Amino acid sequence: MTSNKTATSKLDYSLVLILLLLFLASCLAIYSAQSTGQYDRNFLIMQIAWYGVGCVIIAGVMTLDSDQLRKISWYVYGLGLVLLILLILAPESIAPRINGAKNWFRLPGLGSIQPSEFVKIFLILTLSRVIEDHHQKNLIKTVQTDFWLLIKLGLVTLGPLVLVIKEDLGTSLVFLAILLGMIFISGITWKLLVPIFSAGILLISTIFYFVLWQPEVLEKYLGVKEYMFGRIYSWLDPYNYQSSTGFQLTKSMLAIGSGQTSGKGLGNREVYLPESQTDFIFSIVGEEYGFIGASVLISLFFLLIYHITKVGMETKNHFYTYICVGVISMITFHVFQNIGMTIGVLPITGIPLPFISYGGSSLMGNMMALGLIFSIRYHYKKYMFSTTA
Numbered sequence: 001m002t003s004n005k006t007a008t009s010k011l012d013y014s015l016v017l018i019l020l021l022l023f024l025a026s027c028l029a030i031y032s033a034q035s036t037g038q039y040d041r042n043f044l045i046m047q048i049a050w051y052g053v054g055c056v057i058i059a060g061v062m063t064l065d066s067d068q069l070r071k072i073s074w075y076v077y078g079l080g081l082v083l084l085i086l087l088i089l090a091p092e093s094i095a096p097r098i099n100g101a102k103n104w105f106r107l108p109g110l111g112s113i114q115p116s117e118f119v120k121i122f123l124i125l126t127l128s129r130v131i132e133d134h135h136q137k138n139l140i141k142t143v144q145t146d147f148w149l150l151i152k153l154g155l156v157t158l159g160p161l162v163l164v165i166k167e168d169l170g171t172s173l174v175f176l177a178i179l180l181g182m183i184f185i186s187g188i189t190w191k192l193l194v195p196i197f198s199a200g201i202l203l204i205s206t207i208f209y210f211v212l213w214q215p216e217v218l219e220k221y222l223g224v225k226e227y228m229f230g231r232i233y234s235w236l237d238p239y240n241y242q243s244s245t246g247f248q249l250t251k252s253m254l255a256i257g258s259g260q261t262s263g264k265g266l267g268n269r270e271v272y273l274p275e276s277q278t279d280f281i282f283s284i285v286g287e288e289y290g291f292i293g294a295s296v297l298i299s300l301f302f303l304l305i306y307h308i309t310k311v312g313m314e315t316k317n318h319f320y321t322y323i324c325v326g327v328i329s330m331i332t333f334h335v336f337q338n339i340g341m342t343i344g345v346l347p348i349t350g351i352p353l354p355f356i357s358y359g360g361s362s363l364m365g366n367m368m369a370l371g372l373i374f375s376i377r378y379h380y381k382k383y384m385f386s387t388t389a
Contacts, residue, residue, distance in 0.1 A: 022356065034277055066317055094106060252283040259290040263292070308327055324373065
């Protein structure tokens with residue numbers, strides 16, 4: 001029916017508009033963040049360049065239809081695991097430690113590339129493939145088949161999780177957020193989920209207890225690094241640690257609070273916040289544009305998530321729906337965690353604000369995720385009136 005339509009007529013223009021607004025917001029925030037004069041690099045120009053690369057990525061991913069995405073899912077998952085293993089084994093001349101973590105490859109002429117940002121997308125594809133294949137093979141659902149699906153989803157997530165958890169707690173939490181979203185959409189019975197999640201909540205509460213009152217137990221038996229405890233302590237009592245681990249948080253809350261309702265205006269920052277162009281970019285928005293500006297930015301994320309939800313509900317291809325849920329889970333957790341940590345509601349984990357924070361790997365990973373959404377809209381429109389899409 002739509003075979004004669006041009007490629008541009010099948011673009012998701014609503015998503016293009018949302019992405020353009022996020023791009024403009026990112027440029028304004030990064031421009032202000034680098035105005036303190038402490039940096040040698042022009043992060044704004046670099047962010048614009050990364051957005052250009054991201055658009056190329058979107059165009060490439062958009063050409064892949066459902067069958068092609070299914071076919072490559074296990075291959076890219078394997079590639080992701082290989083990259084994470086190489087990152088661990090690589091010498092520090094190739095994979096240097098930055099801020100105490102070994103999460104990046106240093107590529108001459110390109111800067112640092114963080115493979116875990118791409119592994120998030122590979123994980124979404126593979127979990128979607130696992131769920132769809134499982135349901136195709138098990139047309140009659142039982143508690144046993146649901147339990148087996150839960151095991152498979154857990155094992156697929158366990159691979160990248162084990163490889164990054166020691167160096168990057170934030171990315172590990174994103175993997176778990178993606179898994180959680182996929183479990184909810186997979187159709188697994190609540191008879192399994194309720195006791196499992198109850199046990200999970202109990203485990204987290206127990207760990208939190210040991211972190212606060214008996215941290216030596218976790219250090220001895222789990223090998224948890226001491227600086228991770230510092231983040232928890234500075235989150236609960238930031239002003240008592242403002243000369244060390246609580247410095248960023250106290251400055252961030254001061255910046256956001258001083259912005260009040262309408263902010264101080266573009267370039268009128270008064271609170272010094274180092275490295276604010278990355279994880280604490282929301283503090284810049286809060287100080288310069290106040291509650292109104294921060295609300296507008298949060299509304300953009302709501303629109304983005306709403307739009308992806310709409311895409312997932314409209315398509316009749318279950319594989320596409322699972323992908324949408326994975327992308328929603330990833331972006332929602334990123335936004336919730338990043339904004340939460342800048343205002344002191346959640347502990348600091350080093351998770352960037354999607355599409356806003358400076359960072360080539362993060363931006364390319366998020367653009368790849370949106371490329372999947374563009375692909376869904378691009379391809380399923382051709383089968384609008386058929387039973388499959």
